Amino acid sequence: MSDVAVINEPPRGHARIVYLGPVSPHWEVYSDYGDANLLEEFRARVLARLVLLPRNDPQFRRNQERVNRDAERERISVEWEIGWADESA
Numbered sequence: 001m002s003d004v005a006v007i008n009e010p011p012r013g014h015a016r017i018v019y020l021g022p023v024s025p026h027w028e029v030y031s032d033y034g035d036a037n038l039l040e041e042f043r044a045r046v047l048a049r050l051v052l053l054p055r056n057d058p059q060f061r062r063n064q065e066r067v068n069r070d071a072e073r074e075r076i077s078v079e080w081e082i083g084w085a086d087e088s089a
Contacts, residue, residue: 011077013039017046017067018081025051034076042076055082 013034020026027050031039049063064080071078 009075011059012075013042014059015042015046015071016038016079016081017050019055019083022054026054029053039076040072042071042074045070 011034016030016032016034018028018030025047027047029043031043042053045047046067049067050060067077071074072088
């Protein structure tokens with residue numbers, strides 16, 4: 001087991017990442033609440049990872065996990081709207 005203490009602090013913001021379709025740009029990030037500067041920087045990092053990747057690209061899953069880890073570090077809650085009925089992310 002790890003000795004790292006888990007801190008349950010409230011999120012500093014919320015972002016919704018939406019799949020726009022098969023034509024680039026494929027993604028958009030909408031912020032619902034939180035510090036505007038924090039969320040704008042997060043949005044820029046997300047789009048740098050995803051903007052040219054369709055959801056069925058093998059690189060998408062790897063980058064989705066990177067985005068989730070980034071959001072966890074920044075304490076931003078993330079909601080993915082991928083367009084699949086069985087969204088597991």
